[in-house]
Amino acid sequence: MLRRSGLIGTLIALLVCLLWPPVSAAAADSxxxxxxxxxxxxAERAVGAACAQVAADVWYTWGGGHGPQPGAxxxxxxxxxxxxxxxxxxLxxxxxxxxxxAYAEATGSDILNGVAGAQYYTHHAAGRFTAADGLAPLLPGDLLVWGTSQDLHHIAIYLGAGKMAEARQSGTKLMVSDVRLNSGYYGAVRIDPGPVTGHVFRTWGTGVWTKAQPSTAAARVYAFPGPTTIRVECQKHAEKVTSDGYTNDAWSYLPDYKAWVTNIYIQGAAWLENVPTCTF
Known part of the structure; x- marks a missing residue:
């Protein structure tokens, strides 16, 4: 027979179990x-490819994975x-x-060769989400980024249920983590590995800034680290710019960046062929 104190303790334990909020399987799943x-x-194949590396206890290494071909x-x-x-x-x-x-394994093509900023601003984007959107609209395989528009310094792969796979920092292995929404989270991008539609061009030069408006005095948005494939929505005549021996007043609007760049740094004619004039 239980002593009175033991019976009371048992009842309290049962009450705690009944009243304690249940933990969902997804929340508890690491x-x-x-x-x-x-x-x-x-996207599901990309998650699988990333998770295979997590399961293999692969290390984070600074600069790792940026060889001539994808891979550790x-x-x-x-x-x-x-x-x-x-x-x-x-390794x-x-x-x-x-x-x-992960996306090279998923698609059979090296479509995301670049650093975090280049991957977020990829022309292979099916959609983008801001920090204000939270996690509700996201799907597994979406890419989460941290930083500012000018400096996106970290990227991870969303798994769903508030979890992500990431290579986080030196001295650690690849891991599954809770999404950190209060640590400079910037937003997410959904990848479309299919054919790119629209007017596709390539930039030249290094450190070329995109601008919030078609003006050299406008706020900087993002700098191309090197020649970059871009989508151009439209172009218009605006501020005349002289740089690298060229003068041009044509600027192109880049929908993936929500920003403008002078046509001086876009390979092609001074006024891009078959690209419409902007109406805004």
Whole structure:
């Protein structure tokens, strides 16, 4: 027979179990896999490819995954991070290297070869979401980014149910984490691996800034680190610009950046062929 004190303790324990809010299977699940419905087949394959690397206990390495072909590479020492001292000895990925590998495996094509900013602003975008949108509209395989429009410094792959797969930092293995919405989260992009529609061109030069308006005095949005494939929605005559021996007053609107760039830095004619004039 239970003593009175033991009986009371048992009743309290049962009451706690009955009243404690249940933890959903998805919330408690830290495994790396697709955790929600609705994603495209390619996005689900990308999640699977990333999760295979998580399951293999692959290291984060600074600069890892950015070799001539997608896949793990030995990293480099990050001068700002003492924890990266062993990265040159470790075969692995940094954040964008993992994303590049995952979508190359999923699509059979190296469609996301670049750093986090280039991947977010990719012309292979089916849709973009802001931080204000939260996680509600996101699907597994969407790419989450952190930073500012000028400096997107981290990227991860959404799994669903508030979880993501990421290469986070030196000294750690690839991992599944809760999405960090209060740590500089910028937004997300959904990848469309199919043929790119619209007017597609390529820039030239390095460090070429896009602008919030067709003016050199306008706010900077994002700088192309090097020659970049872009989609142009329209063009118009605006401020005359002289640079690198060229003068032109034509500016193009880039819908993936919600920004403008002078036509001086777009390969092609001074006034781009077959591109309509902007009405705004």
């Amino acid at each position: 495994s790396c896999r697709v955790l929600a419905p609705g994603a495209s087949a390619a 590479t030995y990293g480099q020492v990050d001068p700002t991070d003492p924890a990266s001292e062993h990265d040159p000895e470790r 692995g990925f940094d954040c964008s290297g993992l994303v590049r590998h």
